[in-house]
Amino acid sequence: MAILKVKTLDGKTRDIEAVDGALLMEALNAAMLVDATCGGAASCGTCHVYFEDASLAGEQTEDEGYMLESLGDFVEIRDGSRLSCQMKIEGKHDGCAIEIAPEA
Numbered sequence: 353m354a355i356l357k358v359k360t361l362d363g364k365t366r367d368i369e370a371v372d373g374a375l376l377m378e379a380l381n382a383a384m385l386v387d388a389t390c391g392g393a394a395s396c397g398t399c400h401v402y403f404e405d406a407s408l409a410g411e412q413t414e415d416e417g418y419m420l421e422s423l424g425d426f427v428e429i430r431d432g433s434r435l436s437c438q439m440k441i442e443g444k445h446d447g448c449a450i451e452i453a454p455e456a
């Protein structure tokens with residue numbers, strides 16, 4: 353179990369519980385913080401988040417990299433950018449700060 357400090361689009365911060373091994377997108381979607389329109393296929397970009405500490409963001413998948421590259425025409429892409437549907441929660445994420453990215 354990890355507690356994530358999530359900065360929402362309205363600038364508030366919420367603590368969100370996420371189960372180890374679950375997709376980050378599932379926790380954020382359950383909290384109604386991301387739409388996840390494509391259901392986790394890395395094709396919509398509505399689950400884009402920024403990790404404040406980019407070293408906790410992990411490696412992007414190939415498809416995710418392409419999607420983030422195309423999103424970059426519309427929204428800021430940072431070193432800590434991830435599609436939350438493409439990463440699983442691990443113990444190292446407990447207490448980490450995440451920001452919901454604006455939708456393209």
Ligand code: FES
Pocket residue numbers: 377387388389390391392393394395396397398399400435436437438
């Ligand atoms: S849910 Fe669509 S890209 Fe992640």
